[in-house]
Amino acid sequence: MATKSTEISSHVRSAANAWLxxxxxxxxxxxxxxxxxxxxxxxxxxxTSSDGVNWGLPIATYVFFALTSSGLSMIASLAMVFGFKQFxxxxxxCIWLAIITLASGFxxxxxxxxxxxxxxxxxxxxxxxxxxxxxxxxxYTIDLVLLIxxxxxxxQDDWHSNLSKFIGxxxxxxxxxxxxxxxxxxxxxxxxxxxxxxxxxxxxxxTAALCGAAAIVVTTYMAFDFDSRxxxxxxxxxxxxxxxxxxxxxxxxxxxxxxxTRMWTGLWSNLxxxxxxxxxxxxxxxxxxxxxxxxxPFWMLLQPSMQVRMRPQMIAxxxxxxxxxxxxxxxxxSGQIVPMFKGTWVNSLEPYFPxxxxxxxxxxxxxxxxxxxxxxxxxxxxxxxxxxxxxxKLATSAA
Amino acid sequence: MAKWGMVIDLEKCVGCQAxxxxxxxxxxxxPGEHWQDVIFFQEGEYPNTEIKWFPRPCMHCENPxxxxxCPVRATYKAExxxxxxxxxxxxxxxxxxxxxxxxxxxxxxEKATYGGPNMKQVFKSEDAHSWNPPWKMxxxxxxxxxxxxxxxxxxxxxxxxxxxxKAPKGTADLDPQNPATREYTPxxxxxxxxxxxxxxxxxxxxxxxxxxxxxxxxxxxxxxxxNKPQVYYLTGEGGSVPATRSLKKI
Ligand code: SF4
Ligand code: SF4
Numbered sequence: 001m002a003t004k005s006t007e008i009s010s011h012v013r014s015a016a017n018a019w020l021x022x023x024x025x026x027x028x029x030x031x032x033x034x035x036x037x038x039x040x041x042x043x044x045x046x047x048t049s050s051d052g053v054n055w056g057l058p059i060a061t062y063v064f065f066a067l068t069s070s071g072l073s074m075i076a077s078l079a080m081v082f083g084f085k086q087f088x089x090x091x092x093x094c095i096w097l098a099i100i101t102l103a104s105g106f107x108x109x110x111x112x113x114x115x116x117x118x119x120x121x122x123x124x125x126x127x128x129x130x131x132x133x134x135x136x137x138x139x140y141t142i143d144l145v146l147l148i149x150x151x152x153x154x155x156q157d158d159w160h161s162n163l164s165k166f167i168g169x170x171x172x173x174x175x176x177x178x179x180x181x182x183x184x185x186x187x188x189x190x191x192x193x194x195x196x197x198x199x200x201x202x203x204x205x206x207t208a209a210l211c212g213a214a215a216i217v218v219t220t221y222m223a224f225d226f227d228s229r230x231x232x233x234x235x236x237x238x239x240x241x242x243x244x245x246x247x248x249x250x251x252x253x254x255x256x257x258x259x260x261t262r263m264w265t266g267l268w269s270n271l272x273x274x275x276x277x278x279x280x281x282x283x284x285x286x287x288x289x290x291x292x293x294x295x296x297p298f299w300m301l302l303q304p305s306m307q308v309r310m311r312p313q314m315i316a317x318x319x320x321x322x323x324x325x326x327x328x329x330x331x332x333x334s335g336q337i338v339p340m341f342k343g344t345w346v347n348s349l350e351p352y353f354p355x356x357x358x359x360x361x362x363x364x365x366x367x368x369x370x371x372x373x374x375x376x377x378x379x380x381x382x383x384x385x386x387x388x389x390x391x392x393k394l395a396t397s398a399a
Numbered sequence: 400m401a402k403w404g405m406v407i408d409l410e411k412c413v414g415c416q417a418x419x420x421x422x423x424x425x426x427x428x429x430p431g432e433h434w435q436d437v438i439f440f441q442e443g444e445y446p447n448t449e450i451k452w453f454p455r456p457c458m459h460c461e462n463p464x465x466x467x468x469c470p471v472r473a474t475y476k477a478e479x480x481x482x483x484x485x486x487x488x489x490x491x492x493x494x495x496x497x498x499x500x501x502x503x504x505x506x507x508x509e510k511a512t513y514g515g516p517n518m519k520q521v522f523k524s525e526d527a528h529s530w531n532p533p534w535k536m537x538x539x540x541x542x543x544x545x546x547x548x549x550x551x552x553x554x555x556x557x558x559x560x561x562x563x564x565k566a567p568k569g570t571a572d573l574d575p576q577n578p579a580t581r582e583y584t585p586x587x588x589x590x591x592x593x594x595x596x597x598x599x600x601x602x603x604x605x606x607x608x609x610x611x612x613x614x615x616x617x618x619x620x621x622x623x624x625x626n627k628p629q630v631y632y633l634t635g636e637g638g639s640v641p642a643t644r645s646l647k648k649i
Contacts, residue, residue, distance in 0.1 A: 043491075043508035043551060044519075050432070050505040051512065054496045114491015114508065114551025119471065122488050126472035133470035133494050191464065191500035191624055340502030341438060341455055341620070341641075 015225045016377035019370060027367025030360040037357040038111060045357035052350025053336045057358040058112035060329040061365050063182065064211070065105030066140065067204060067328070070179040071212020072098035073147065073171060078247070080150075080159075080168035086243055088159075089235040090216050093382035095151045097219060098212075100372035102144055108365040132185040139178035146171040159386040179208045186335065193273040194266065194335040203258050210251040211324050217244065217317035221310060223377050228310050235383050242307040245316075249301035252320060256294050259327075276334040279349065285326055293323010401570070402480040402629065403558055404601035405588070406611045407454050410635040411595035414439065414452035418587035418596070422456075425559065425586035427536050427547045429519070431512030432505045434556035435587050440641070453641060454595075456587065457482065457503040457556035458620065458628030465495035465504065474553075477543070480601070480629060481558045486541035489552035496553060500624045504555045507548050536561070559585035563598075571606040572599040601629060 037045040048056040076094035079087040110116040119137075128134050150171055153164045180201040186192070187200030220239065224230035228239050238244060266277030280286050297316035306312035337350045354362075376382050414437050422428065422435040435456040442449050459482045465474050466482060473488035474495050484495075496504045507529045511517040524531040528547045538561040539546035545561045548554045566573060566583035573584040574597075581589065588596040599606035608631070611617065617631030618640050632640050 043506070044510050046509070048506075049509050049512065050496065051502075054493045054506070114489070114506075116490070118488070119490045122471035122473065122490060126470070126488070128470055128472045130467045131470045131494075133468065133492065137470065185494075189464070189468070189498045191498065191621075336497070340500060341453075 015223060016374040019222070019374035020378065023367045023371030023374060027364055027371055030363040030367060034111065034357055034360040034364055037360070041357075043114065045355055047353060047355040047358065049350075052339045053333055053352040055332055055336065056352060057329060057354035058108055058361045060325075060332045061362045062105045062109040062112065063332065064325050064328040065101045065108065065365060065369065066182060067179055067208035068211040068215050069098045069102035069105065070143070070175045070205075071208040071210065072101065072215055073143070073175040073212070074209045075212045075216055075247075076150075077168065077172040077175075080165075081172050086238055086241070088385040088387075089232070089238050089383055090220060090244075092151075092154050092380070092384050093220060093223070093376070094212070094216055095147055095154065096376040096380060096382055097215060097369075097373055099144065099147045099151060100376065101215070101369050102140065102147070103372065104365045104369040106140075107368055108361055111361055132181055132188050136178065136181040136185055139174055139181050143171065143174040143178045146174055154384070155380065157384075157386075175208075176205060179205045186332075191273075191340070192335050193271050194276045195331075199258075199262070203262070206251070206258065207255050207324065207327070210248075210255050210320065213244070213248040213251055214317040214320040214324070217248065217313055218321065219373055221314050223382065226310070226314065232383050234385050234387065239310065239313075240308055242304070245301045245307040245313055248313075248316070248320075249298060249307075252294055252298040252301065256298060259290065259294070273338050275338050275349070279337060280330060280334050283330070286330055289323045289326040289330065293319050293326060297323075400478055400480075400602070401568075401600040402602040403459070403563060404480070404599065404608050404629040404631065405456065405459075405558070405585075406597040406599075406608045406617060406631045406633060408595045408597075408611070408615070408633040408635070409453075409639070410633065411593045412437075412452070412454055412591075413593055413595075414454075415592065417590045417592055418454060418456075421586040421590035422556070424534060425536060426545075426557075427532050427534065429511075429513075429530065429532075430515070432554070434503070434505075434554070451639070451641075455501060455503065455620070456630060457558070458501055458626065458630045459556075459558055461627035461629060462625060464498040464500065464624075464626055468494045468498040470494065477560070479564070481560055481563070482555075483557055483560060484544040484553055484555060486544055486549055486552045486554075491551040491553065493553065500621050500626060501628075504553050506551075506553055508551050558598075559587075562586070570600070571603045572597070572608070574598075574607070 046056060048054055072094045076091045076098070078084045079091050113119065123134060123137055146167055150167050153167065158164045183201030183204030186195035187197055190196050228236050231239060263277060263281065266274050267281065297319045300306050300312050300316045333352055339350050416437050418435050419433050419437055423433065426434060428434060438453045438455055440451055442451055459480060463476060463482045466476055470492065471488050471490055473485045475483060475485065477483050491506065493506055496506065519530040522531045522533065527549045529550050530547065532547065535547055540561065541549065543560045544554060544557050562583050562585060563573065566580065570580060573580045575581050575584045575589040585598055588598045597608050597611055599608035601608060603609065611633060612631050615633040615635060617633055619628045619631055620640055634640060
């Protein structure tokens with residue numbers, strides 16, 4: 001057992017090393033470019049404008065990461081809160097990834113804001129309790145703190161104590177509230193009919209779970225060089241069973257239903273501002289997201305022969321993550337392309353394409369997330385379960 | 400306490416943009432950053448088509464969504480009814496720009512929206528100001544969003560806070576024809592060559608703005624959204640208030 005675990009950890013570490021180095025290079029280049037632009041040109045390096053699209057790709061990237069983090073917490077809760085023990089082998093990795101993706105989201109958001117540091121004192125002294133953005137900040141901060149405590153407890157091999165259970169449950173509630181608040185941030189603005197309504201919060205919560213499921217499938221395989229033979233026994237049992245793919249397929253199905261119902265309501269209604277739906281359905285990006293990012297993975301995961309194989313699971317998860325990234329982007333941008341009343345020189349519909357700086361921010365966010373994940377693999381034995389606590393510790397001390 | 404409001408008579412407005420220019424000069428705005436604008440649009444299809452225009456300042460809403468969404472209380476409703484931005488608090492999240500139904504807010508840091516040279520480069524600032532225009536207004540009050548603004552914050556029409564707040568308490572009307580009140584009157588009202596704009600206290604039943612709203616049936620823009628603007632339009636026979644915001648602009 002000890003030999004196998006040493007073998008495993010050496011595999012994990014070599015894969016993680018390669019990831020870490022590439023992330024440092026990619027993140028370093030994109031981060032340096034972004035910082036250079038922000039310091040010399042400032043936020044004028046963005047293609048957003050007061051006339052139309054105020055929130056562009058950086059906000060979409062933030063939403064993507066924040067919701068993926070929430071989804072990972074939700075998946076961890078399957079074992080930690082709801083007692084589905086078969087999911088234990090992915091819990092630790094989920095929690096670490098949730099911390100890291102949330103941190104990447106916050107990092108991107110900080111560079112998008114005009115005065116990120118001012119927020120630290122202006123939010124608590126303002127106490128603007130009717131602002132959804134205020135509550136989003138509160139709940140995501142609570143979420144982050146609870147995630148860190150949860151991860152610490154697991155590092156101490158404490159999976160079942162009352163404290164651990166309480167933190168698990170509290171974290172689940174926090175994550176529902178945080179993703180719901182992020183949805184409310186968009187859903188509360190009646191003047192933006194493409195976003196307005198309680199649907200947006202529910203949509204954000206459920207699609208968060210989908211992104212979480214996709215992220216854990218991708219990273220679990222990534223940790224073992226895309227080869228399930230390298231996995232510890234418990235994890236391999238989970239990877240080769242149809243449990244996680246079934247949860248995953250259900251979540252894609254729910255997302256598809258939500259997207260279709262949202263589209264047909266939007267296309268049918270002629271409320272001023274809903275023109276965005278007609279633009280959306282004509283855009284190739286939407287069809288890539290819908291067909292390639294959701295329909296095909298859904299079909300793949302429903303095939304009993306594909307469910308239990310690594311490659312189709314991986315491909316489906318990659319496609320879903322790509323599709324959902326587009327989804328966050330088009331959700332945010334399409335809600336703004338019909339301009340508000342603004343000046344003689346504004347078009348009927350606002351064109352927007354992210355600037356190089358905005359792309360660099362997205363790449364930077366991704367590099368932070370993947371790099372942080374690799375650090376986790378190197379240092380924390382992310383495949384630990386309640387049954388191999390000692391192995392987990394061994395691997396940690398070996399690292 | 401006053402509740403300052405504006406009335407714009409669309410029958411009198413000729414769409415000359417004098418208000419837009421006066422506002423820009425008064426408040427040291429960048430070209431294209433029109434706190435006050437006259438929006439031109441086209442209604443109908445050829446050959447039954449008509450060009451219309453519509454003056455639009457910040458509505459200083461009674462129930463402002465921009466105030467509600469601001470996570471740090473940088474946007475706030477002042478005592479006398481103006482909606483202002485505290486430039487010392489704003490974190491530049493732009494949520495207020497998303498939530499304002501009237502598109503009246505501007506983010507300092509963006510590409511020049513106008514053709515021609517980038518004024519921020521031409522008149523570079525050496526300090527915290529975002530630029531250093533040669534025609535700077537003498538007043539500077541960042542707590543009330545007055546003056547040349549700093550970097551990375553949001554700005555908007557203040558109802559000429561630096562003028563109006565100096566009016567003697569209890570004044571019902573700020574009338575540019577009256578030498579006693581002219582210097583406290585917002586620049587766009589002073590400059591309007593047809594006298595299409597009125598400015599006064601909506602909470603005072605005797606004010607001219609209240610009379611105009613009552614006699615000429617004042618209406619508000621996109622009233623169904625519930626922001627309850629403190630800017631009223633008089634439509635009479637000639638003008639109309641757009642019911643949508645997606646009119647084809649020209
Ligand atoms: S018009 Fe817009 S910026 Fe002005 S008070 Fe109303 S919501 Fe706020
Ligand atoms: S941009 Fe400034 S004024 Fe607007 S909501 Fe954000 S903090 Fe408030």
